[in-house]
Amino acid sequence: MNTPDAPNLASRVDDYDPQSMTVAQARTFIAGHLKPVDGTMRVPLRSALNRFLAEDILSPVDVPAHINAAMDGYAVRFADLAADGETALVVGTTVLAGSARPEPLSPGQAARIMTGAPIPENADTVVMQEQARRDGDRVWIQPGQHAGQHVRLAGEDLHRGATALRRGHRLRAAELGLIASLGIGEVSVFRPLRVAFFSTGDELASIGQPLADGQIYDSNRYTLFGMLAAEGFDCFDLGVVRDHPVAIENAFEEAARMADVVITSGGVSVGEADFIKPLLARMGEVVFWKIAMKPGRPLAYGRLGTSHFFGLPGNPVAVMVTFYAFVRDALLALAGANPPAVVPRLTVRTTTPLKKAPGRTEFQRGIVSQDAQGAWTVRSTGNQGSGILRSMTEANCFIVLPQDIGSVPAGAEVEVQLFEGLI
Numbered sequence: 001m002n003t004p005d006a007p008n009l010a011s012r013v014d015d016y017d018p019q020s021m022t023v024a025q026a027r028t029f030i031a032g033h034l035k036p037v038d039g040t041m042r043v044p045l046r047s048a049l050n051r052f053l054a055e056d057i058l059s060p061v062d063v064p065a066h067i068n069a070a071m072d073g074y075a076v077r078f079a080d081l082a083a084d085g086e087t088a089l090v091v092g093t094t095v096l097a098g099s100a101r102p103e104p105l106s107p108g109q110a111a112r113i114m115t116g117a118p119i120p121e122n123a124d125t126v127v128m129q130e131q132a133r134r135d136g137d138r139v140w141i142q143p144g145q146h147a148g149q150h151v152r153l154a155g156e157d158l159h160r161g162a163t164a165l166r167r168g169h170r171l172r173a174a175e176l177g178l179i180a181s182l183g184i185g186e187v188s189v190f191r192p193l194r195v196a197f198f199s200t201g202d203e204l205a206s207i208g209q210p211l212a213d214g215q216i217y218d219s220n221r222y223t224l225f226g227m228l229a230a231e232g233f234d235c236f237d238l239g240v241v242r243d244h245p246v247a248i249e250n251a252f253e254e255a256a257r258m259a260d261v262v263i264t265s266g267g268v269s270v271g272e273a274d275f276i277k278p279l280l281a282r283m284g285e286v287v288f289w290k291i292a293m294k295p296g297r298p299l300a301y302g303r304l305g306t307s308h309f310f311g312l313p314g315n316p317v318a319v320m321v322t323f324y325a326f327v328r329d330a331l332l333a334l335a336g337a338n339p340p341a342v343v344p345r346l347t348v349r350t351t352t353p354l355k356k357a358p359g360r361t362e363f364q365r366g367i368v369s370q371d372a373q374g375a376w377t378v379r380s381t382g383n384q385g386s387g388i389l390r391s392m393t394e395a396n397c398f399i400v401l402p403q404d405i406g407s408v409p410a411g412a413e414v415e416v417q418l419f420e421g422l423i
């Protein structure tokens, strides 16, 4: 990883100003420092679910292996068919899916054939059974057939030696099926990304402890666990760390030793950051940004030893918003994803007015639903305070409002990013 020092930064990002970074600038900067983890493993196909391929998968066979029927019906020689009027053919064998390749068709013959069954030599066309009338050992074929119809050619999906999947492709259900269809039972994948995280704050208590006066339960470690585990990363929860230099230094050292990525929540806002800045400067290189976004203004990013570091704000909603705005895509790239994951944004009308001041990109919480006319619209979850985690549980999308705009009236179009597929 290149070091994110300021001179280097200035040459990479236009208008670099740590006091005011746009969401896009911060993403671009982070993206410049990511390369997949070293370390791959060969695993049985099912264990590869959700992992990223560390090799190209080449097809060892033609898919399909043989020319075969795409419909139930009759395999015929197109040249035998009359251009106008019905044609009578003699039905020879019946070929089922899984049958060996049958005898070649002689002129004037048809073979009864089922979907997926190999087509006899000399046959070039399949007539669907609805367009054929069977009468004893004869079949009458309707006119209007097309040469080569309803036939799947050998190698039509994939030729032997062709690339079926590329390195970096995430293996989901379809990919497991595709690899299985090639007869491959083991694949090489990137090892899971190791992510350690802890919460900072004297006000935090862990579940199971009594709450002292002024304390709150630490929720961020649970949210972080949920977001990280959902991507298949190996998670190391290092607990709550007091706002104390020695305790924090020890936690950073332990985290950086065990993980590829260290994530903290809390302690990066102005004032609090002054406390950990010199400490992190000793351990690696970290930049502290004020991002022009809401929620989630303070963010730290850099390197601790050989580990990547993300310092997220403490507010529970800000943790989730900054995770999805910056961290998730970065972690996927480190885990081996190529091309990068793209979460689409859709444009819908808002049925509620959305309050906003120009100057920051806002990730408001919204609920997309279908109105009585069948159109998809979005409405606000209400209070957008960055501590209100309930807004994330009620929402099914972020309403992403661009930096420069102000309040949005009801009825206007806005961009939304659905949680489904993202989370």
Ligand code: AMP
Pocket (backbone or CB within 6 Å): 199, 200, 201, 203, 204, 216, 217, 218, 219, 220, 221, 265, 266, 267, 268, 269, 272, 313, 314, 315, 316
């Ligand atoms: P900070 O960024 O540390 O100033 O924290 C901002 C706000 O988020 C404060 O109200 C904290 O109490 C709250 N907060 C910080 N960390 C956590 C946590 N792990 N769980 C719940 N709330 C937190």
Ligand code: MG
Pocket (backbone or CB within 6 Å): 200, 201, 202, 266, 267, 272, 314
């Ligand atoms: Mg704090």
